[in-house]
Structure formats: structure tokens, C-alpha cells
Amino acid sequence: MSEPKPSVLFVCVHNAGRSQMAAAFLTHLSEGRVEVRSAGSAPADAVNPAAVQAMAETGIDISAETPKVLTVEAVRASDVVITMGCGDTCPVLPGKTYLDWDLDDPAGQGVEAVRPIRDEIERRIRALLATLLP
Secondary structure: OOOOOOEEEEOOOOOOOOOHHHHHHHHHOOOOOEEEEEEEOOOOOOOOOOHHHHHHOOOOOOOOOOOOOOOOHHHHHHOEEEOOOOOHHOOOOOEEEEOOOOOOOOOOOOOOHHHHHHHHHHHHHHHHHHOOOO
16 A cells, blocks of 8 residues: 655745746656645736746746635645745644745746746755655
8 A cells, every 4th residue: 555645735825926836846856746736825817927937947837827726625635835925824724734935926027036936946845855755
């Protein structure tokens, strides 16, 4: 019998930049070994075009992603909840691991400003992956 896959939920207010990039990196780098979700407390209408462009430069296409609303069910279904500046809008449930990644907001920024945010997210995802998958 195989172990259940670890699950991670990335949350930022608009679910249009940081959380989308983080979810895409974790999905890509875990090669399906981690269940990945992302959501926002006030989702935007679309994913940030600069985030789409910055991720395309790494070979990851997030152009088809859509911002999703944060639900208690999504938190309940996740082992690790990583917030990216949404503060107290995230439901806190017992038995979950909560991390807050203080990252610059790419909203309204050009791709030049988004690249360093993307690279920092990738660095953190690689470190997270090392803790999730022994």
C-alpha cells in the first residue's frame, strides 16, 4: 500500500501571481508526487500576464490557469498551507502546517520585476520539496 501523497495549498489574495507560480513549480518539480492547490481570498479575473511570461521563460506554462477562491475545504484537504501575504484571511485549522512566505507582490509589475520573485519562489519550492519527499 502506498503512502498518501503530501498536499500543499498556496494562498495569496488574488491567486494571480505568487501562488500560481509556486503551485506550478511544485507541480513541475514534484513530478506528480505532491497534490498541489492554489487559491485566493479575493481572486483576480485572470493570472498576471507578467507571471505567465516569467514562468514561460522556465519552460512552465501557466497561461491556462485561473484564479480560484479560497475555501475551508481546500485548507482541510491540505497538509501544508503556505500563505503569501494574505494574513488573517486564511482559515486556521488544527493539525495543518502553516508557513508564511514574505514575497514581493508581482501585481502591476513588469516581467523584469517578476523574475527575482519567481526565482525566490523556485528556491523555496525546492527546499520545501526536500522536506515533503524524503
